[in-house]
Amino acid sequence: MxxxxxxxxxxxxKEDRRFLLGKGRYTDDxxxxxxxxxxxxxxxxxxxxxxxxxTRAACxxxxxxxxxxxxxxxxxxxxxxxxGWLVKNKDGSNMVEPPHPSLAVDVARHxxxxxxxxxxxxxxxxxxxxxxxxxxxxxxxAAGNLDTATAPGAxxxxxxxxxxxxxxxxxxxxxxxxxxxxxxxxVVEIELTNSRVxxxxxxxxxxxxxxxxxxxxxxLYTTSQNPHLTRLLLAAFTLHVPExxxxxxxxxxxxxxxxxxxxxxxxxxxLWASKKVGRPVKWTSERMEAFVTDAHxxxxxxxxxxxxxxxGKFIGLRVATLANMGAxxxxxxxxxxxxxxxxxxxxxxxxxxIYAEVKAIFTNTVAVDAYRGAGRPEAAYLLERLxxxxxxxxxxxxxxxxxxxxxxxxxxxxxxxxxxxxxIGDYQATLDMALERNDHAHxxxxxxxxxxxxxxRGFGISTYIEACGIAPSALVGALGARAGLYEAAxxxxxxxxxxxxxxxxxxxxxxxxxxxxxxxxERLGVSIxxxxxxxxxxxxxxxxxxxxxxxxxxVGGSAIxxxxxxxxxxxxxxxxxxxxxxxxxxxxxxGQYRVVGTDRVKAFGEVAFAAYVPHNYPIDTVEPGLDExxxxxxxxxxxxxxxxxxxVEIDPDTGVVEVVDVTIADDVGVIINPMIVxxxxxxxLAQGIGQALYEEAVYDSEGQLANDSYLTYTMPxxxxxxxxxxxxxxTACTHNPLGVKGVGETGAIGVPPAxxxxxxxxxxxxxxxxxxxxxxxxxxxxxxQAAKAATGKKA
Amino acid sequence: MxxxxxxxxRQTHTIDCSASTLLVEALREQLRxxxxxxxxxxxxxxxxxxxxxGASVKSCTMLAVEAEGAEITTIEGLADGDKLHPMQAAFQxxxxxxxxxxxxxxxxxxxxxxxxxxxxxxxxxxxxLEGNLCRCTGYHxxxxxxxxxxxxxxxxxx
Ligand code: FES
Ligand code: FES
Numbered sequence: 001m002x003x004x005x006x007x008x009x010x011x012x013x014k015e016d017r018r019f020l021l022g023k024g025r026y027t028d029d030x031x032x033x034x035x036x037x038x039x040x041x042x043x044x045x046x047x048x049x050x051x052x053x054x055t056r057a058a059c060x061x062x063x064x065x066x067x068x069x070x071x072x073x074x075x076x077x078x079x080x081x082x083x084g085w086l087v088k089n090k091d092g093s094n095m096v097e098p099p100h101p102s103l104a105v106d107v108a109r110h111x112x113x114x115x116x117x118x119x120x121x122x123x124x125x126x127x128x129x130x131x132x133x134x135x136x137x138x139x140x141x142a143a144g145n146l147d148t149a150t151a152p153g154a155x156x157x158x159x160x161x162x163x164x165x166x167x168x169x170x171x172x173x174x175x176x177x178x179x180x181x182x183x184x185x186x187v188v189e190i191e192l193t194n195s196r197v198x199x200x201x202x203x204x205x206x207x208x209x210x211x212x213x214x215x216x217x218x219x220l221y222t223t224s225q226n227p228h229l230t231r232l233l234l235a236a237f238t239l240h241v242p243e244x245x246x247x248x249x250x251x252x253x254x255x256x257x258x259x260x261x262x263x264x265x266x267x268x269x270x271l272w273a274s275k276k277v278g279r280p281v282k283w284t285s286e287r288m289e290a291f292v293t294d295a296h297x298x299x300x301x302x303x304x305x306x307x308x309x310x311x312g313k314f315i316g317l318r319v320a321t322l323a324n325m326g327a328x329x330x331x332x333x334x335x336x337x338x339x340x341x342x343x344x345x346x347x348x349x350x351x352x353x354i355y356a357e358v359k360a361i362f363t364n365t366v367a368v369d370a371y372r373g374a375g376r377p378e379a380a381y382l383l384e385r386l387x388x389x390x391x392x393x394x395x396x397x398x399x400x401x402x403x404x405x406x407x408x409x410x411x412x413x414x415x416x417x418x419x420x421x422x423x424i425g426d427y428q429a430t431l432d433m434a435l436e437r438n439d440h441a442h443x444x445x446x447x448x449x450x451x452x453x454x455x456x457r458g459f460g461i462s463t464y465i466e467a468c469g470i471a472p473s474a475l476v477g478a479l480g481a482r483a484g485l486y487e488a489a490x491x492x493x494x495x496x497x498x499x500x501x502x503x504x505x506x507x508x509x510x511x512x513x514x515x516x517x518x519x520x521x522e523r524l525g526v527s528i529x530x531x532x533x534x535x536x537x538x539x540x541x542x543x544x545x546x547x548x549x550x551x552x553x554x555v556g557g558s559a560i561x562x563x564x565x566x567x568x569x570x571x572x573x574x575x576x577x578x579x580x581x582x583x584x585x586x587x588x589x590x591g592q593y594r595v596v597g598t599d600r601v602k603a604f605g606e607v608a609f610a611a612y613v614p615h616n617y618p619i620d621t622v623e624p625g626l627d628e629x630x631x632x633x634x635x636x637x638x639x640x641x642x643x644x645x646x647x648v649e650i651d652p653d654t655g656v657v658e659v660v661d662v663t664i665a666d667d668v669g670v671i672i673n674p675m676i677v678x679x680x681x682x683x684x685l686a687q688g689i690g691q692a693l694y695e696e697a698v699y700d701s702e703g704q705l706a707n708d709s710y711l712t713y714t715m716p717x718x719x720x721x722x723x724x725x726x727x728x729x730x731t732a733c734t735h736n737p738l739g740v741k742g743v744g745e746t747g748a749i750g751v752p753p754a755x756x757x758x759x760x761x762x763x764x765x766x767x768x769x770x771x772x773x774x775x776x777x778x779x780x781x782x783x784x785q786a787a788k789a790a791t792g793k794k795a
Numbered sequence: 796m797x798x799x800x801x802x803x804x805r806q807t808h809t810i811d812c813s814a815s816t817l818l819v820e821a822l823r824e825q826l827r828x829x830x831x832x833x834x835x836x837x838x839x840x841x842x843x844x845x846x847x848x849g850a851s852v853k854s855c856t857m858l859a860v861e862a863e864g865a866e867i868t869t870i871e872g873l874a875d876g877d878k879l880h881p882m883q884a885a886f887q888x889x890x891x892x893x894x895x896x897x898x899x900x901x902x903x904x905x906x907x908x909x910x911x912x913x914x915x916x917x918x919x920x921x922x923x924l925e926g927n928l929c930r931c932t933g934y935h936x937x938x939x940x941x942x943x944x945x946x947x948x949x950x951x952x953x
Contacts, residue, residue, distance in 0.1 A: 020895075676890065717924070719918075777815065
């Protein structure tokens with residue numbers, strides 16, 4: 001490695017300065033000349049026919065430029081918002097794929113469904129006029145949540161989807177699984193819910209569309225994790241404007257966590273409206289609007305059974321899951337409860353037989369799609385809760401039961417029963433590391449100390465795995481993806497040796513401007529101060545699939561390395577010419593080309609200069625310039641994993657749960673910047689603990705979201721969380737050039753079952769055996785009271 | 796529209812401003828000081844935190860007219876020219892920011908705390924930051940940064 005700036009160095013972030021000075025440039029910060037503003041009129045009902053929309057009064061109001069409705073979008077031939085993944089039913093038929101109009105036409109299908117768009121010269125004028133749009137609704141019965149949507153005779157979200165079933169899918173082998181259960185010594189059963197959460201990136205979504213008539217060019221500034229994908233969908237499906245006339249810019253983006261992957265209707269509408277009104281049109285979501293329009297996460301209901309033999313070895317797993325899709329299929333929604341969930345159900349365990357069935361259900365709610373972890377947290381939560389229950393039922397220690405069933409290092413590559421093949425890992429090592437760092441040996445003393453203070457202490461553990469860097473393209477294509485999942489990079493070495501890298505990934509907190517610069521420092525020996533990482537602009541970057549699924553280092557970083565290899569190779573040819581040696585005798589190290597075994601060298605900068613001023617140059621065989629692009633399509637997913645340990649203290653009088661210790665040991669592969677990797681783990685942990693203890697987006701049976709603001713939706717605050725103890729044990733990914741795996745989601749995946757496990761461990765002496773997320777004080781208090789009543793004794 | 800005179804970052808500005816304009820709107824939309832952010836509509840996130848006469852205030856909870864005559868400081872006015880304020884430097888040193896959206900509010904709030912309490916303890920920092928939400932960092936490094944920033948404000952190394 002090249003010292004202080006290369007791979008493995010906790011380099012301070014290059015991007016920080018602009019954010020700290022208040023000079024970040026987020027979408028809502030951009031005001032274009034002649035800027036106009038859009039406000040949406042949204043359905044207050046979960047399910048309602050739209051009988052009429054009267055826009056006349058609104059149109060007459062001061063400053064109003066246009067009021068547009070669903071009918072206008074139909075007349076203009078705008079396409080509906082497409083779904084990017086086709087899942088097939090068990091019988092091979094296609095899932096039900098209903099239309100998703102950008103503005104509701106005849107029927108509104110969830111609270112927040114847009115029915116009209118008001119454009120005015122100021123935000124205040126647009127807001128005022130929006131209240132003057134008169135919409136007549138014919139309110140219909142709604143399938144407001146999973147329970148109501150799956151009840152017999154439930155109202156239908158779509159007539160084309162009887163029973164509200166979008167698809168009925170399965171994976172694994174039912175026959176071998178049945179056989180495993182037939183010979184099981186023990187069968188452990190669980191039924192649980194993975195609660196619905198709202199992503200809540202701190203920056204609300206925004207979109208600013210600008211049509212320039214002079215050159216027929218559309219530009220969209222948007223809060224996106226993947227501007228090229230947005231451009232592709234705009235071109236091919238929604239706006240029907242070819243890519244060369246479309247520029248999508250995702251400038252600084254204030255967090256995404258999945259919710260900004262998807263192509264949203266507002267993006268297409270501001271572009272279309274801009275052409276109509278002849279001015280740029282900007283929409284910025286309000287927080288309450290975000291709660292009912294950003295795609296939510298999780299929302300599963302599952303039943304599972306674990307077959308265990310007489311020695312405590314897992315021999316079979318059966319899972320049946322209902323997954324809420326919401327009213328419309330968001331961009332990657334069908335992939336989340338299938339290829340990102342059921343394929344992970346083997347976890348880190350050696351399972352000889354698995355069978356999983358997933359029914360996706362339409363409800364009259366906003367869409368559910370990928371949220372930090374996307375499917376993998378649901379798998380880990382189900383599996384870890386089931387393993388904990390098995391330990392209790394079989395009377396085996398939770399740690400020992402896990403140890404007995406973890407895949408052994410010698411078993412890699414490990415083929416699971418649910419399609420994935422894990423390339424490498426060492427789950428025992430992360431388990432040992434976590435237990436040691438948490439000083440688990442002295443847990444009992446800590447428990448007694450808590451008891452002395454009147455607190456119930458509990459310990460929870462989760463050994464988990466995830467799959468990152470979803471790939472390869474051919475495989476995901478066969479599974480229904482309508483996009484490739486490679487990444488692109490362009491490395492441009494300038495004549496004086498500084499470097500600009502154009503990457504198709506997008507940084508919205510991940511720190512790519514620093515970590516990717518470290519790759520350049522490592523490989524070319526160029527200081528990160530002389531490297532610029534450019535992302536988020538389709539006009540500047542060749543192509544890209546963006547940032548989600550912890551793919552940026554594994555896929556985007558690998559694309560950069562591929563381009564760097566080309567640069568280094570071309571430089572060798574130039575250096576060989578300059579040094580009058582043969583190419584085979586040239587080595588490149590620490591920023592210098594050297595004739596092997598001599599002191600004859602050319603610095604990288606000299607070679608770059610020669611490439612652009614090719615006076616003394618092998619011009620017959622080598623083109624001038626030093627500028628290389630690469631596309632990288634991974635051979636497989638990467639598989640981070642690890643152990644998360646949580647200790648909680650519960651006040652039995654109030655039910656308040658305090659997280660007092662979080663110790664994790666992850667294997668995220670080779671680490672480029674430890675400081676940034678730890679920071680990613682911290683953030684994921686906070687979201688995971690948030691889901692376990694505080695957060696839940698609650699839709700009632702009528703489809704009204706009960707908590708649609710920060711007054712009622714609880715996210716963790718600083719005082720709710722402890723300092724986290726984060727450790728890493730590295731096994732290098734075997735199939736990408738950096739050996740990296742991915743870290744963006746580990747915390748959100750691993751920690752929720754450990755938190756709930758700790759809560760249940762603390763409450764076990766009282767007889768409490770189950771609690772659902774979020775384990776709020778009220779829920780915990782009620783569980784304690786119910787257990788006391790059941791056992792008839794005082795705790 | 797009525798005129799309003801505001802003192803922001805040691806400069807005097809006269810702007811058009813209605814009686815219902817929020818301070819955050821005046822800062823972002825009229826003065827184009829977009830470092831102050833809006834993350835919610837219920838005064839819960841703290842992304843809009845600025846100083847009014849030295850004390851941290853959520854600028855979405857205050858009308859612009861109420862700020863007339865006061866000395867307002869936004870994130871843009873904290874650094875000394877090119878030199879980061881010790882709290883800003885501490886946030887960079889301790890990786891107290893990821894997406895940067897909550898950051899201006901966090902930094903402004905933290906500076907106020909450290910003017911009141913010279914060396915705040917971890918629980919004091921966590922309790923003080925009650926009004927500021929961050930979705931990226933899990934607060935771990937923010938808390939470390941604020942404690943280091945307090946040292947920096949007392950002349951130590953951030
Ligand atoms: S914008 Fe959220 S508190 Fe002011
Ligand atoms: S750094 Fe992203 S919200 Fe705090």
